[in-house]
Structure formats: C-alpha cells, structure tokens
Amino acid sequence: MASIRRNPNKIREGSIVVDIILYTIAFIICLITLYPFYFVIIMSISSPQEVAAMNVFWYPKGFNLGSYELIVKDVKMWWAYSNTLIYVSAGTLLNCLMAVLGAYPLTVRNLKGRKWVVAYLLIPMYFGGGLIPSYLLVNKLGLYNTMFAVIIPGMVSIWNIILVRTFFTTIPDGLKESAFIDGASHLQLLFKIIIPISKPILAVIAIYSIVGIWNSWFDALVYLPNEKLHPLQMYLYRVVVQQSVDLKMLSLDDAKNAVANMLSNIQLKYAIIVFTTLPVIFTYPFFQKYFIKGALLGSLKE
Amino acid sequence: MKRWKRSLMSLMAAVLVFGTITACGGGEVKKEEGSSSAEEKTVSKLKLLGPTGSNKYIKFEEREKYPVWTEVDKMIQEAGLELEYELVPNEQYNVVIQTRMASGSSLPDIVNISALDNTTVLNLAKQGVLLDLNPLIEQYSNGNIKKMYDQEFPYAKKTTTSPDGKMYWFSDLHKKTYQDKDPAPVALSMLIRKDWLDKLNLPVPTNAQEYLDTLKALREQDANGNGKQDEVLIYDTSKFEGAIAQWFGLGTDITAVDVENKTVVSPWYQEGIKDYFRYLQQLVKEGVLDTSLIGATGEQKQQKISENQVASISDYNLETYLEPTINGGGDFLPLMPLQAADHITPAAQLEPPFLVWQKYAITKECKDVEAAIRFFDMIYSEEYADLLYWGIEGQTYKRDENGAKVYINNGSDEELAKSGQVTGRPLFGDTVFPRVQFANLEFELSGVSKGKADHELKMLKYKPYFVNMNANYLAIPDDQQLENKTKILTNLRTYSEELATKLALGQKSLDDWDDYISELKKLGLDQLMEIDQQLLDRYNSIE
Numbered sequence: 001m002a003s004i005r006r007n008p009n010k011i012r013e014g015s016i017v018v019d020i021i022l023y024t025i026a027f028i029i030c031l032i033t034l035y036p037f038y039f040v041i042i043m044s045i046s047s048p049q050e051v052a053a054m055n056v057f058w059y060p061k062g063f064n065l066g067s068y069e070l071i072v073k074d075v076k077m078w079w080a081y082s083n084t085l086i087y088v089s090a091g092t093l094l095n096c097l098m099a100v101l102g103a104y105p106l107t108v109r110n111l112k113g114r115k116w117v118v119a120y121l122l123i124p125m126y127f128g129g130g131l132i133p134s135y136l137l138v139n140k141l142g143l144y145n146t147m148f149a150v151i152i153p154g155m156v157s158i159w160n161i162i163l164v165r166t167f168f169t170t171i172p173d174g175l176k177e178s179a180f181i182d183g184a185s186h187l188q189l190l191f192k193i194i195i196p197i198s199k200p201i202l203a204v205i206a207i208y209s210i211v212g213i214w215n216s217w218f219d220a221l222v223y224l225p226n227e228k229l230h231p232l233q234m235y236l237y238r239v240v241v242q243q244s245v246d247l248k249m250l251s252l253d254d255a256k257n258a259v260a261n262m263l264s265n266i267q268l269k270y271a272i273i274v275f276t277t278l279p280v281i282f283t284y285p286f287f288q289k290y291f292i293k294g295a296l297l298g299s300l301k302e
Numbered sequence: 303m304k305r306w307k308r309s310l311m312s313l314m315a316a317v318l319v320f321g322t323i324t325a326c327g328g329g330e331v332k333k334e335e336g337s338s339s340a341e342e343k344t345v346s347k348l349k350l351l352g353p354t355g356s357n358k359y360i361k362f363e364e365r366e367k368y369p370v371w372t373e374v375d376k377m378i379q380e381a382g383l384e385l386e387y388e389l390v391p392n393e394q395y396n397v398v399i400q401t402r403m404a405s406g407s408s409l410p411d412i413v414n415i416s417a418l419d420n421t422t423v424l425n426l427a428k429q430g431v432l433l434d435l436n437p438l439i440e441q442y443s444n445g446n447i448k449k450m451y452d453q454e455f456p457y458a459k460k461t462t463t464s465p466d467g468k469m470y471w472f473s474d475l476h477k478k479t480y481q482d483k484d485p486a487p488v489a490l491s492m493l494i495r496k497d498w499l500d501k502l503n504l505p506v507p508t509n510a511q512e513y514l515d516t517l518k519a520l521r522e523q524d525a526n527g528n529g530k531q532d533e534v535l536i537y538d539t540s541k542f543e544g545a546i547a548q549w550f551g552l553g554t555d556i557t558a559v560d561v562e563n564k565t566v567v568s569p570w571y572q573e574g575i576k577d578y579f580r581y582l583q584q585l586v587k588e589g590v591l592d593t594s595l596i597g598a599t600g601e602q603k604q605q606k607i608s609e610n611q612v613a614s615i616s617d618y619n620l621e622t623y624l625e626p627t628i629n630g631g632g633d634f635l636p637l638m639p640l641q642a643a644d645h646i647t648p649a650a651q652l653e654p655p656f657l658v659w660q661k662y663a664i665t666k667e668c669k670d671v672e673a674a675i676r677f678f679d680m681i682y683s684e685e686y687a688d689l690l691y692w693g694i695e696g697q698t699y700k701r702d703e704n705g706a707k708v709y710i711n712n713g714s715d716e717e718l719a720k721s722g723q724v725t726g727r728p729l730f731g732d733t734v735f736p737r738v739q740f741a742n743l744e745f746e747l748s749g750v751s752k753g754k755a756d757h758e759l760k761m762l763k764y765k766p767y768f769v770n771m772n773a774n775y776l777a778i779p780d781d782q783q784l785e786n787k788t789k790i791l792t793n794l795r796t797y798s799e800e801l802a803t804k805l806a807l808g809q810k811s812l813d814d815w816d817d818y819i820s821e822l823k824k825l826g827l828d829q830l831m832e833i834d835q836q837l838l839d840r841y842n843s844i845e
Contacts, residue, residue, distance in 0.1 A: 047631055052608045135401045139408065225390035225398050238393040255618065266601070 024284045037281075044270035046066070067271035077275075079228055080235040087150060087231055088213045094155045095209040096202050102156065103164035104190050109173075118165075125158045130224065138223055149223035150231070154213070160205050167201040168194065209288045214280055236272050237266055303379040305532040311333030348383045351402075352414035352734035353395035358718035360728040362389060368722050368729055370693050374686070381680045383673060389733060406431055411668035412677065414734055415471065416660040420778055423661060427470045433661045433671065434468040442675040450475060450682040450738065457656045458773070460844045462566045463779035471661035472678055475738040478655045478746075480762065482706070485655035486743040488620045489636065490770055491759040492545045496635035496753060498525035498533070498613065506635065510549055510581060510642035513614075517590040520613045526630075533613040534592035536603055539806035540584055540799035542569045543770065548646050548649040549642040550574030550581070554768045556791075556798050556827070559775040562765065564842060566834040570798070570822055576815065577643040582806035596803060618653070620746050636757045639764070650767040654774050662736050678736075686726075687738040693725035706744035775845065783833050790826035797825055 033183075043051055047062025055061060071077050106114055128134075144150040171194060179189045195202070218234035218236070224230060345598050354362055365371040378385060388410060390398045392783075396417040402408065403418065403426055407834050415423060415432075426432050439447050439513040451458050455475045463469055475670035480486040485658055499516070500504060508511040521533045537544045543554050553560070585591040590613070595603060606612050610629050617624065619636035639648035664674045680686060692699045692707050699707050712723045747755045761801070769775065779787060801818055804810040 049608070052605065052627065053603045055609070088681050132401065132404050136407070139405065144408070221394055221397050222401055225388070225394065227391045230391075234394075238391060241393040255621070255623065 014021055037277075040270050040273050044267065044274050048267050051270070059273060063102045063160070064152075064267075065265045068275075071275055076227065076230075077232075077235060079081075080230050081233045084148070085227060085233040086147065088210055090151050091154060091213040092209045093204050094151065095160060096205055098156045099205055100159035100190070100198075100202070101167055101173060101197060102161040104194065106161075106165045106195065107168040108186070118162075121161065123160050134223060134287075144223055145226050145229070147229055150216075150219040154216075157209075160208070163205065164198070164201055167198060171197065203287070210283070211280060236269070236276050239269050239272055261301050310329065334804070336842065344382055345384050346670050346676070347386065347667075348380060348412060348670070348677060349386045349388065349410040350409035350412045350454075350734035351388045351394035353417075353732070355728060355731070355733055355734055356392055357715060357728045358717045360724050361719075362387075362730055362733055364719075365729055368724055369697065370689055370724060370726050371526050371729060373689050373694065374726060374730070374735075376678050376705050377686060377689075379645075379678050379684075379708075383677055383680075385677075387734060394461075400662045402490060403431065409667040411665060411674055412734060413663055414660070414732075415663050418661070419717050421781075421784055423470060423663075423780070424464060424781075427464070427468070429693040431666055432470045433666065433668070434470065435472070435664065436469050438664070438675050442672045444676075444679050446493075446678040447472075447675070447683045454602070454740075455656060455658065456624070458658045460647065460777060460841045461658045461774060462778075463687075464778050465783075465840075466722065469780070471663045472681070472736055473658045473662070473733070474585075474660040474739075475682075476657040476659075476737065476739040477739065478741040478743060481704075481739040482518050482742070484762065486762060487652040487655045488743075488746070488758060490543075490545055490616060490651040490653065491619045491636035491757070491761075491765075492614055492616050492640075493619075493624075493634035494614045495525065495612070495632055497631075497633040499635075501525065507637065510546075510640045512579075513637070514584060514588065516586070517613055518588050520618055521590055525613065526610045528610075531589075532611045533590075534595075534606070534611055535590050536595050536598075536606060536614055536615040537582075537585070537591055538593070538613055539596055540803045542802075543651070544649050545637075545639070546581070546616070547578060547650045548768055549640050550578040551646040551649050551766070552578060552768075554651055554770055555772055556794060557772070557831050558768050559772045559838060560777060561767070561769060563658055564838065566831050566838055568831055570586075570819065570827065574643050574646045576812055577646075579666075579802075579805040579812060581642060583808045585729055585802040593807065612675070619761065620750050620754055622750060631726040633751065635751075635753045638757065638760065647766060649763045650761055652761070652764075652767045654771060656774075657771070658774065660732060662734070669794055681736050681755045682738060686739075687740055690726035690731055690735070691739040691741060693723075697723050702744060702748075704744070706742050708748055724795055772839075775841055776834060777840040779837055783837065786826075786828065787833055794822070794827060797821065 031068050041059040042058075043056055043063055044067055045065060046056045046060045047064045048066065050056050102118040105111055106118055108114070108167050129137075138144055138149050138153065140260075143152060175193065176189060176233060184192070215233055217231065220229070220234040221237065224234075307425060311659065336538070362369075365497070381652075395414075398418050399413070399415060400422075402420070403413075411433070415426075418426075423432065427434070455572055458467070458473060462471060462473055478486045478488070494506070494513075496506075498504075498520055502519065502525060504519055505512075507516045515531075517535055521531045524531060524534050537546060538653055541555070542552050542558070547569060548554070550570050550572075551574045552558075553567045556570070557566050557568050559565075562664065580617075583593070586593060592606070594684075595606065602610075603615070604627065607624055608629055610625050610632065615624075615634075617634075621634070625632055639646055639650050645660070662678075664671060668674050692709075694790055695701075697710070698712065699709050702708050710723075712718050712721060715728065717727075718724045726735075727737060743758070747758065750758075801822075805812065
C-alpha cells in the first residue's frame, strides 16, 4: 500500500545547503588528517633540490625515486625489516599468551588472596624502576645485545592482563561450572572453552601489541648496540638523528662532511617513513572494527 | 579433537618463532677480530669500544679493502697488539655509553667517552672506573705520547688536565699551520653573495653602514630575480657568535676569552654593546634581517640558502659547502671585520689553530695497561698521524712545488669507497682511533676562490680577535666551580638571549640599560666571569 502520508519523525533529507556544509567539514577533516601522509609521500618522490628548499606543498615537483632506490638497495634496511617482523610476531604471540595466563587465575572465584594480587599488579603499572636498573637487570640476565632484550621485558603487560581479566569475568559462571561437571580441568577449561569465546579481546590485544612493537625503538636504542639486530624504527631513528647536527659546534673540516650528510638525508627520511608506515597503514582497515571494540571492552563491568 | 590440534599447532608456531630468535640472537654478537699475528711472541689483547663513523660509503667494517688500513694494521702488529673492536652505530652511541658507564658493567679496556660531559667523566674517575694516565705514561710510554702532548700540541695538556692534576683521557689533536711553521687560524666571517654584488654592480662593503646599505640594495633590486624582495640576512640576535658582534669589539659568548690579553670579558660590559644593538635595530627595521630565523635550526637555515634567498650569513671564510646547495648556484665572499663604531677597532672571530677534543679513556677493567699505553704510543706517532689525515703519498696526497702536502682529489666518497683511495679519517677516525691531524693551510687555499684565499691570508695575523671555541682556553673546572657555573648559566643564558633578541628587535628600550645590567649582575654575571677568569689563569699556568 503506497501511502503518501508523511512520516513526521523521518529525518529530513535533501537539503543541499546542509549537505554541502557537512561535506565541506568532512573534507576539511579528511584533509587535515591525511595531509601529513600525503606530504611525506610527495616529498619522498620529488626532486632532491626542491625537497631541500622545502618547495613542495601540494603536488610533487620533479620526479625522483633515488631515495627509494637507496633504501631498497640497503641490506641493512632488509635486515631491519626482517627483525621487526620477528619482534612483532614473537612479541604479539607472547603478549597474548601471557595476558591469558595471567588473567585466568585472577577470575577463579575460590583462589585465595586474589584481590591482593590484583592490587599488587597495579603497583608496577604506575611505577617503573627507571632506565639504569632496567639496564642492569637486562645485562645481568645476559639479554644485552640479543633479540631477547627487546622481546622478553615487553612480554607481560599488566594493562593487557587487566583487560583480559575484565573480559573473562563477563563470561557466565554457568559455562565454567558445566565444564567442571563434565570433568574438565582448569587448563582444559581455559584453552578449550574460554579462549575460543575470547577472540575479540585477544584480537584487541594483538593489534595493540602489533602497532606498539612496530613503532617502538627505544629498547633497541638502549639494549641493542649491534645494528644487525635493529628493528625498522631504529633504522629510521638513525637516519633522522644523523641529520640534526649543530654545525656551529664543528670545526671547518668536520662542517664540510656534516653538510654533505645532512643534504643526502633530507629526502631519505621521507622515503623511509613511507616505507616503515605502509605495512601498518595497510593492516589498519582489516583490524579497524576490533579497534573500536577494544576501546569499549573493559569499560563496563556487569 | 580438532580443538586440541589447533592449540597444539599454535603452540608449535610459538616454539618455531622462539627457535628463530635464538638462532639469530645467539650467533650475531658483533665482535670483530682485528689483526692476528701468530709470529709475535708477546701479543697483547685489548678490547675497544667506540662509535662507528658517520660516512655512508666508507665503513669501518669494510676496512680490509683499504690500503690505508693495511698500513695501520701493520703498525698494530708491530706494536704487538691484537685489537677486538666493539663498534656501536654512532647515532646510538650516546645512549649506549651513558647507560653502560653508569652501570659500570661489561666495560672494555679502552673506551671512547666523548659523549659524556666533564662532570660525568670526573665522577667516573672518582669512582675509579677510569684510570689516571699520567703515572701510566711515565712508566710505560716509549715517549711518543709525551712528544705529542708536550712539544707538538702544548695546549693539549692544559685542556685535559683535571683540577686534581690528573689526566683521565686522551684526545683528538689537531693543528693547522701555514708554510710549515705559522699556526693558521681560520676565520668566521660574515659572508656576502659576491655574484649578486657583481650582477648589480655593487662594490664590496668596507664598513658597517655600507654593509647595511648593500643588503638593502640587494633586496630592493631583487638580486635573485624572482620578483620578490626576499633577499635576507641570517643572523642569530640572541647570541654574540655571529661575526657582526665582533665588528663592535664584542666577545663571542656571555663570557668570552680575550686570548692575547689573557682576560675574560663579557660583551654586556664592553664599550660597543649599545651601538651594536642600535645597528641590529636598523637591520631589523630595514627588513634585511630575517627575524623568523632567529634561533632556527641548521636545517631551516639550509632551506633558505637552497631557496636562493640568503644575501649574507655568518660562516667559515673558507667554506665551500654552502655554494653547491644553492638552487641556481652562487658565490659567497667573506668580509673583513668592518668598522662599525667610532674608536673601536673591529675584531675578528677565529677558530683556534690548535684544537683538542673527544675523550678516549682506559678503564679499570684493563688488565694489561702496558699494552693500552702501547696502543696510544702508536696513535701519537707521526706515522699514524700521517696515515690518518693525509693517507698514503701518491695515492691520496702529493706534495706541491713548495713541499706542502695537498690532497689528490679522488672524487666523491662513493667513488673513493670503490677505488679505496681514502685517508684514515673517514675510515677509522673518531671511532676507537683518536684523530691526530697535522693540517696545513696550503691545501685549504688551493681549493677556494681567490677572494676567500686573500681573505684568509689577511686574517692570519689579524688583531684583535676573539675565538669561537672559548672552552678551548679554559681549564677543566672543579666540582664547586662547575656547580656554580651550571647554576648561574641556566638562568643567565636564558635572560641574556631573550634580552639580546628583544633589544635587537626594538621590543626593549636601550634607555633602561642600567636595569638590564643590574638584572644580569643579580643572575651572577660577575661571578661567572670570575670563575672563568680563574679557569683561564689555571689554563695558562699548566705547563
């Protein structure tokens, strides 16, 4: 029955002026968000002279892939790339595993002193030992200058444990009890029942740690003097730092070398930024929905 | 069943990843063997820790392919040393050395501690982490170290002797001479675009007023021809280290060393200071001084230069690195110190012909101190100095008609890395190998325009002058002096820089001068000058 009666609650559509305003606002916001990315990309492909003069704003001036050529040909970059992959995959796996193993006991009802443990966990969340004690620890454990130095200290995240614990407490008790009645042990319960239904929270943790580890460089700076173990971000850090030399502090001889270095690096850093961020940008759309979930998870407790 | 399989699989995956890590992590510890000479009967092993060089093409890890390294390697073997290098990427070295020295664990025998400031180093020395070198030199040296430190570089001891009379580190030593005898300082001058002057038929300015007029003319007549009046002077008004301040007879920093008169001065107390600010105000008012670049980074200034907008900037008179970066090319000419105020002879700003920098120390972990001294005896030999700075005769350098050494230009670093014709400096200088350099002016002059060369020759004997590296003339302060200095400088520097900039921009009036001076005094300017005077006196008293 096609009725022509107007629905008074219907949102009015078709006002062109409002549309234009909304689209303009959306466009401006998009521009503000995307422009830095765009800027880096056009800087990385423009001709080096224009880049050095900072003349590139809206579109690439000249065309030159020399910087990319330099990077792709650099064995160190590929080393760094493969290292980052190792750090990310190992770190993420361990992070998830530790979070689950740490969180589950804290949800077992008749575990004595459970509350104390939770309270105790909060302390290191707020207070750290500082750089030198951490360094001493890593060194004495024999992790210094090995890949473990960046993987193992970051393995346990208390924040993740608390997130997972909160999620676990939302799982109905009936489910666990029925498993016990069927004769399951705690391990069976955890791995066969709880983990399969906890995929959303694990995905969230996984993404947080993937992005976190992908972007981290400070641990490598402190603990990994061997450049063959450096992750990608450390490689980027080195290019950027190398450039910021105070020429006034140098003698005439050294100033010559520093200027040459500075110029060759100006464009290089943009190309490397593109190279290092692209993989993460590409994975983002696939994981986006989990990110939103992640922001909400743990925010409500029954 | 399936569930079990799946968890088993993921566990196996985890194990696999672990396995990969172990394989990579364990095997790749970066320790490279240096020379290995079996025939020597007493070979001493030393562990050295330092940063890698910054050259992208000429790398220490590929040293074996360079003829200059073969020569150095021979020297190491002759000294009966077997060196084990641990080189950390130089961008990372500061952090690594700071944490490592602070924790005092896993130390090498010889370490490059240039990244640590004097306080940290002296504290480490107090804790016994670093050894006092004087008794070791007395006991073990073959005389090379003393010869370099006492005869060739008489200034070296003065800047590296601690307040307690001990010496905790060796240094890079550099001297530049002309005609094999005269010390040759290079100057930091205001540079002006000579090609623009020629294009617009303007004469080279000979006093400060003409300089201002010339900059105005370059701007008004659109010297770079882009249709805009954007030709500027880059000058940092917050500090006194641009050469214009010296035209008014001012020192180069809040406190500056007057080397000839052996006194410490402060520009704030000097006669030309008010005229200096009046002059800067004029430069600002006429729009020639780019105020947006006050306090800018090197990169920002470089952009302006590349954009072909810089008419004048302060830099080394013999620089050749700015011109190639200008879009469309150009030519900078250094100006003589220009007469700027009545009764004041304009001063020059010079880089001292003797430089002492970087720190290389022997740690408490060193069991064979005799070998460590042998290493430094090898470093402080003329043969090594030659290899480091000049390389190999016929390959990297030759002698000109007067017998002075000049480099053979073998092309860019990239080409040099291919041909192997490099000197020691880019290959191993500043890593764990100190730099000992006998530079000469002859080569510098051969590579620059006539205008620059003439300027430099005139500057050789120019007086009065101030130096760009005041610290090179001050002895190392003791704890008390250092604490006071740091305390005073934190606030004083900020105030001085703000005040100088505001005066230059005309935001503060010169009429309230006495207020500013009393504020500077309150912040400890007099006390600071007193401390620096003490340090200068001690510097001059060290034999």
